[in-house]
Amino acid sequence: MAVAGPILFHLIRRSTRQRKEFSSLMFLKPTPPRVTRKSRLEDLWLLLLRCLVIAALAFGFARPFLRDNTATTGPDKRVVLLIDNSASMQRAGLWPKALDEAKATLEGLGKKTEFTVALYNDATKQITGFSQSTNQPPNELAKTALADLKNAKPGWAATHLDDALAAARDWLGEAEGRGGATPKRDEIILITDLQRGSRQQNLVGMDWPESGPRVIIRTIAPNTAGNAGLQLVRKRGTALDPFAPPRVRVVNDAQSIQSNFQLGWQRAGETNLANAATLTVPPGDSWALTAPKMPDQNSTWQLVLAGDTQPFDNRLHLAPLEPEQFRIHIFTSEPKNDTATLRYYLKRAFLERSLQKFELFFHAPDVGAIALDDPRDRLVVITDPLNAPTTAAIR
Known part of the structure; x- marks a missing residue:
């Protein structure tokens, strides 16, 4: 559009005619004026030069918006x-x-x-x-x-x-x-x-x-539609009963063709279910429940949902609960069976529990250097003043 400007102004420009002094025209024969086409271009080289100047200015201002696609190495x-x-x-x-x-x-x-x-x-x-x-x-x-x-x-x-x-x-x-x-x-x-x-x-x-x-x-669709899954809701054990069975949720897919299942305990490598319970979960529904009681606490059991055609998510692996062990070191010179001493009651205070085992060690106050670097060493009880080597050892 900018290049069209010089062409337009060039066409409408009128050439200035020079005025000349002349004597009387009464002796000249009148002749009609010669008609020339106004669209005739004059000074073509001047017109071309003006167009080139405008084009160069337009190209210079357009450079920031022009990109060389051949130089782009990034992906599409x-x-x-x-x-x-x-x-x-x-x-x-x-x-x-x-x-x-x-x-x-x-x-x-x-x-x-x-x-x-x-x-x-x-x-x-x-x-x-x-x-x-x-x-x-x-x-x-x-x-x-x-x-x-x-x-x-x-x-x-x-x-x-x-x-x-x-x-x-x-x-x-x-x-x-x-x-x-x-x-x-x-x-x-x-x-x-x-x-x-x-x-x-x-x-x-x-x-x-x-x-x-x-x-x-x-x-991606499986070859067989439908699936039931077993999910852990709450780990086993409560504040009152550390061996309480866990809470689980059974989820049945809406496209499942099964609704009757069995939930029970199974050892690795075995096929029979222990303490199995029968449950019905309609397709598209879920049911939260407390699992059956574990047969014993000394074996590694798996909670299994039986009756599903897709067994990949039908097992919960539960490791046996190991009792926590504590080693208690008591430094005292009191007699063993004297009911009036602290030693007598300390021995009866740390009784074994289902998930806690205590081991008591009695030492004389002047026993000297003693190693207390076992991770199970949790507590030190002192009833009498200790000598310097013993004090330095237990610090």
Whole structure:
């Protein structure tokens, strides 16, 4: 538009005619004036020079807004691929389907797409990072990631979906400073079974950028629908009874075809349930209850929910309760069986309990150097004055 200005002014400009003095015109023969076209351009070199000056000024002011796309080395898009490897992914057919979906996703990425692959359960672990994407060709990096995924397997941990999304958001934010893709084109791809019970409450207060990234969920369905799970609500033991059974919750999936289950105790390697209780939990419902009483406290038992077609989350492992041991050192010169002395009552004060065992050691006040470096040495009782070596030893 600016270049059109000199052309417009050049066309409407009128040439100034010079005035000349002349004698009388009465002897001249009148002739009609010659008509010339006003659109005829004059002084073409001057017009061209003016246009070039305007164009150079316009180009100079436009340089900050012009970018050389060939000089941009950043990616067109960044992708975080999150793959669920929590305990629910141990259901039949889920993990192979997740690997196939991951392979298809990585193969479908563009050549200028920078990506990272991570596994998540109760913790999120990167397999490949964005920095590796810039140093290796995308196809080679995808092959490396798929090889690492084939060696990985689902574990027994819970699903913390909120932590995984927060980690992916932070990775994209750190990579944004290297240039290239804008947040609107960044993506977080979730490959998961969306098992009921995954932790999502931290998503409510999460600071998520308004401009992105976009979250894409690719749900993997198991071969057999439905699942019942056993969750610990309260650990065993109370203030009155340290061996009280725990409180648990049985959750039955809405698509489950089972509603009748048995809850009981089982030793490792055995199949029979001890102290089993029958319970009915309709599909889509949950039931909190106190577990049956443990058969004994000296063995390692597992609380088992029987009757579910997906047994991956039907066991709670409870270690036996070990009593805490205390060593009490008493420095006294009082006689053993004198009912009027403190020693007599101290010996009867520390009685064994279900989860506490006491061992009493009596020493003479002048015993001298004595080692009190055992972790079980919890208390020292002194009834008589000590000599200097004994005092220095117990400090």
